[in-house]
Amino acid sequence: MAKRRITAKPKPKQSQIRLNLSSASVDYISEFSIQSTSEELFFNFAASLFPGNAPNEIVLPVHTRLAVNYKNAKRFHDVLSKVLKKYERQYGEIDISNIQQELPIEEKEKNVTTATLPKVKL
Structure with a gap:
């Protein structure tokens, strides 16, 4: 009978x-x-x-601008989704129905997408 060699894989350190x-x-x-x-x-x-x-111009005074590649944006999305689901399990669904509208998306050029601000009465 052949001997079997069993080796334990070390656990990765966190x-x-x-x-x-x-x-x-x-x-x-x-x-x-x-x-x-x-x-x-x-x-x-x-x-x-x-x-x-x-007339009808709205200014968004940007105080912070972040740039991220798509891979890290996906990671951010996954973590944020988990945090929001945990919050809603504990405190109930977050109601966003009172938000006027989502930002519409404009395709200005082939590889550029921009979300524009909604029209609001001034």
Whole structure:
């Protein structure tokens, strides 16, 4: 009878990540737009909308802009989805029915997509 050799695979070590928030700032976000190219997504964040100088113009005063590739955007989406599902299991469904409308998407060029702000009465 042949001897069987059994080897245990070592468990991968888990790293512990410690956040250093000493130089971080916190900005409130209530408005955003997303622009995309074939390579990246750009998240533009603002605290509010303001009337512009031209008739029916709305200005989104962006205070933070993030660029991310699609692979990391997908990872962010997956984590955010899990966090939101956990929240809703604990506290109930988040009602977003009172939001006026989603940002419409404009295809300006073949590889560029921009979300534009909704029309609002000034």
